[in-house]
Amino acid sequence: xxxxxxxxxxxxxxxxxxxxxxxxxxxxxxxxxxxxxxxxxxxxxxxxxxxxxxxxxxxxxxxxxxxxxxxxxxxxxxxxxxxxxxxxxxxxxxxxxxxxxxxxxxxxxxxxxxxxxxxxxxxxxxxxxxxxxxxxxxxxxxxxxxxxxxxxxxxxxxxxxxxxxxxxxxxxxxxxxxxxxxxxxxxxxxxxxxxxxxxxxxxxxxxxxxxxxxxxxxxxxxxxxxxxxxxxxxxxxxxxxxxxxxxxxxxxxxxxxxxxxxxxxxxxxxxxxxxxxxxxxxxxxxxxxxxxxxxxxxxxxxxxxxxxxxxxxxxxxxxxxxxxxxxxxxxxxxxxxxxxxxxxxxxxxxxxxxxxxxxxxxxxxxxxxxxxxxxxxxxxxxxxxxxxxxx
Amino acid sequence: xxxxxxxxxxxxxxxxxxxxxxxxxxxxxxxxxxxxxxxxxxxxxxxxxxxxxxxxxxxxxxxxxxxxxxxxxxxxxxxxxxxxxxxxxxxxxxxxxxxxxxxxxxxxxxxxxxxxxxxxxxxxxxxxxxxxxxxxxxxxxxxxxxxxxxxxxxxxxxxxxxxxxxxxxxxxxxxxxxx
Numbered sequence: 001x002x003x004x005x006x007x008x009x010x011x012x013x014x015x016x017x018x019x020x021x022x023x024x025x026x027x028x029x030x031x032x033x034x035x036x037x038x039x040x041x042x043x044x045x046x047x048x049x050x051x052x053x054x055x056x057x058x059x060x061x062x063x064x065x066x067x068x069x070x071x072x073x074x075x076x077x078x079x080x081x082x083x084x085x086x087x088x089x090x091x092x093x094x095x096x097x098x099x100x101x102x103x104x105x106x107x108x109x110x111x112x113x114x115x116x117x118x119x120x121x122x123x124x125x126x127x128x129x130x131x132x133x134x135x136x137x138x139x140x141x142x143x144x145x146x147x148x149x150x151x152x153x154x155x156x157x158x159x160x161x162x163x164x165x166x167x168x169x170x171x172x173x174x175x176x177x178x179x180x181x182x183x184x185x186x187x188x189x190x191x192x193x194x195x196x197x198x199x200x201x202x203x204x205x206x207x208x209x210x211x212x213x214x215x216x217x218x219x220x221x222x223x224x225x226x227x228x229x230x231x232x233x234x235x236x237x238x239x240x241x242x243x244x245x246x247x248x249x250x251x252x253x254x255x256x257x258x259x260x261x262x263x264x265x266x267x268x269x270x271x272x273x274x275x276x277x278x279x280x281x282x283x284x285x286x287x288x289x290x291x292x293x294x295x296x297x298x299x300x301x302x303x304x305x306x307x308x309x310x311x312x313x314x315x316x317x318x319x320x321x322x323x324x325x326x327x328x329x330x331x332x333x334x335x336x337x338x339x340x341x342x343x344x345x346x347x348x349x350x351x352x353x354x355x356x357x358x359x360x361x362x363x364x365x366x367x368x369x370x371x372x373x374x375x376x377x378x379x380x381x382x383x384x385x386x387x388x389x390x391x
Numbered sequence: 392x393x394x395x396x397x398x399x400x401x402x403x404x405x406x407x408x409x410x411x412x413x414x415x416x417x418x419x420x421x422x423x424x425x426x427x428x429x430x431x432x433x434x435x436x437x438x439x440x441x442x443x444x445x446x447x448x449x450x451x452x453x454x455x456x457x458x459x460x461x462x463x464x465x466x467x468x469x470x471x472x473x474x475x476x477x478x479x480x481x482x483x484x485x486x487x488x489x490x491x492x493x494x495x496x497x498x499x500x501x502x503x504x505x506x507x508x509x510x511x512x513x514x515x516x517x518x519x520x521x522x523x524x525x526x527x528x529x530x531x532x533x534x535x536x537x538x539x540x541x542x543x544x545x546x547x548x549x550x551x552x553x554x555x556x557x558x559x560x561x562x563x564x565x566x567x568x569x570x
Contacts, residue, residue: 090431093441100443103429113431115569363569 004255006146008390009338009352009383010061011376012317014259014293015150015201016073016357017051017066018365018372027071027362031086037079044069045138052143054373059380062146062199062351065139072361073203074152074160075119080131081184083123083170084161089113092120096165115363118160121167125180131188136197146198150357151188153204153258154247155240157181160206178243186247193254201257201293201317202244208262210236211279237283248288257291257317258284261356262300276302285310293317295355296337297329307344316345319355320382321375324366328374334382347390352379400485408485437461455509465502468556469524473498475552476526483542484532492531500524521556 019027026043029035035043051066070076071086078086089106090113093099106113132149139147158181161167162174171177189200210233230236248256260280277284277294284292295301296319307316318341320334334352341350358372359365367375398406415421430440436451437458449464451457462470473496484491504517528543547553 094439094446097444099441099446103427103441106429107427110567112567112569113429 006061007383007387008347009350009386011059011380011383012062012148012199012351012353013055013060013064013066013376014261014317014319014353014355014357015064015067015148015203016070016359017054017064017068018359018367018369019068019362020047020050020369023047023068024362031071041069041134048135048138049142051369052139054369055376056143056145058373058376059383060145060376061383062148063139063143064148064150065135067150067357067359069135070362071117073150073357074156075117077131077152077157078119080127080129081125082128083121083125084119085122086117087120087166089116089118092118092163092166096163098164118163119157120163121161121171121177123170125161125170125177125184127184127187130191131184133188133191133195136192136195140196148199148201148257149192149197150201150203150259151185153202153206153240154178154181154185154243155236156204156206157185158243175239178239182243182246186251189247189251189254189256193251197254199255199257199291201259201291202247202289203259204240204244205259205261205263207237207240207260207280207283208275210240212262212275233279237280241283241286245286245288255291256289257293257315258287258289259293259317259356260284261295261319275300276306278302278306281306281310285313289314291315291317291351293319293351293353295319296341297322297355301355304340304344311344312346312349315349315351316341317351317353320352320379321354323354323356323358323372323375326367326371328371329378331378331382331385334379335385338382338386352383354379400488401481401491403481403485405485408482465500465521468521468552469498469500472524472550472552472556473526475550476528476546479546479550480528480530480542483546484534484539487534487538487542489538489542490533492533493529494531495529497527497529498524524556 023043023046026035026040030037030040047068048065051068052063055063055066067073067076075086078084087095089102093102093113096102102113106116109116132151136147136149155178158174158178161181162171162177167177171180185202192200244258260277262275292314294316296304301319307313318337320337321329338350338352354372354375358367358369398404426442428440428442430438430449433439433448435458436456437460438449440447440449447467448461449467450459450461451463453459455463457463477494477496480496481491481494501522502519503522504512505519506512507514507517508519526547530539532539534542
């Protein structure tokens with residue numbers, strides 16, 4: 001049974017796709033200042049179309065551009081905003097007093113300072129270009145399928161962009177930076193809606209850092225949450241909710257979602273967070289968005305019973321494939337997950353996607369494209385079985 | 392002597408120091424004194440080392456095409472050894488209430504065959520590690536020679552860097568190639 005022009009159990013992606021080597025080379029040149037924005041995008045156009053082909057061949061119903069133009073899911077805003085600079089953690093550590101805290105993050109992440117870049121507010125921010133409208137417009141020329149555009153969430157951007165010792169010359173507090181971020185993101189959402197975009201997903205992985213590292217004021221590298229938290233999860237979650245709602249309030253005619261994962265940038269489970277969504281569910285229910293895009297393909301995500309007190313309140317983008325593993329899930333596994341989710345969500349509320357993107361960071365993909373494609377094929381196969389059973 | 396005169400010796404507040412030792416001693420995990428350092432390549436033969444919130448540069452001398460802005464790694468080790476011996480001597484002497492007027496540690500070293508590091512000779516022809524180090528303490532203090540020599544001997548045997556240089560640590564090298 002179709003719904004909103006989509007088949008039942010629409011198959012989609014979370015966003016990122018592995019980058020081909022020629023694109024990584026172009027990205028390196030871009031970052032070294034050896035390639036213009038326009039020339040880089042000309043190279044990225046080809047990679048976007050390759051990513052699109054993989055998705056369409058796999059049977060994906062709502063496609064993305066694979067975030068091919070992005071260094072990672074949030075730092076790309078440095079190309080789009082004035083007043084921000086992509087600083088390596090090495091440069092940040094040179095500028096800040098609390099170097100040891102950043103070193104601790106790197107040890108936990110098992111990563112070198114030179115490989116981690118952070119989009120840092122170094123002055124007053126303002127739009128230089130649209131955040132993702134260009135990405136949408138290019139993809140729209142090449143597919144008739146509905147399009148999802150992921151955007152970094154406002155809480156993620158506020159936490160990552162505000163660095164004490166660097167940002168406070170323009171923004172005395174993280175909250176003051178968030179005011180400008182909300183305006184920019186809201187304008188982008190409206191522009192995408194007006195251009196015909198079907199789905200905008202706000203990425204807010206730092207929310208799991210808030211609940212699973214509760215009471216920890218120090219920064220964690222959970223998706224580069226460089227700004228120290230207040231340490232009070234309730235305060236942080238209220239802040240995050242207020243920001244999202246300020247963006248989406250009154251903006252109709254486009255599906256909105258929030259993606260919250262525990263980090264999918266490493267194959268080492270021990271450096272990633274784990275825990276049920278239960279502590280976050282009340283907060284997510286208070287957000288004025290349509291869909292929760294969540295990871296449920298691995299045990300670390302906990303049980304879907306976390307939604308038992310909120311049946312059928314929102315759509316779920318059900319994570320049914322682990323982007324970090326070599327093992328290809330089976331259609332039976334996916335069908336099993338859907339059956340479990342059906343206890344808490346109506347059939348037309350269930351969308352199917354991998355747990356996260358396959359290339360959260362451009363230079364550290366979790367799997368090659370061929371493996372990612374096989375995982376999408378399985379999800380689509382399972383969706384086909386489920387639709388058949390439903391008829 | 393007054394209590395005040397006992398309290399601070401050689402700039403060390405002995406009571407505070409003793410309290411600090413007791414706190415450290417009460418934490419079994421502190422016995423292994425975990426440490427961390429991160430060293431980044433700057434350019435050429437210059438590197439930036441960070442330990443806690445401190446940063447220091449490691450460079451090579453001009454005759455090895457470095458910029459000679461800072462000591463090289465081996466020179467840091469030599470300096471660290473001297474500083475460690477000096478630290479130990481001052482600490483141990485102060486605990487006994489001995490006032491030190493002046494103190495220096497002079498060190499000289501030779502390496503077995505640094506040409507193996509530079510690639511001028513094969514690694515089968517020796518090693519670039521220290522061959523010999525002389526460490527000479529110069530001290531003026533309010534104690535007799537026998538006492539000071541005893542403190543020096545104790546300082547050497549309990550010096551962490553002395554033990555680093557004379558014992559064999561388990562080194563676990565790893566590499567992560569970043570794409």
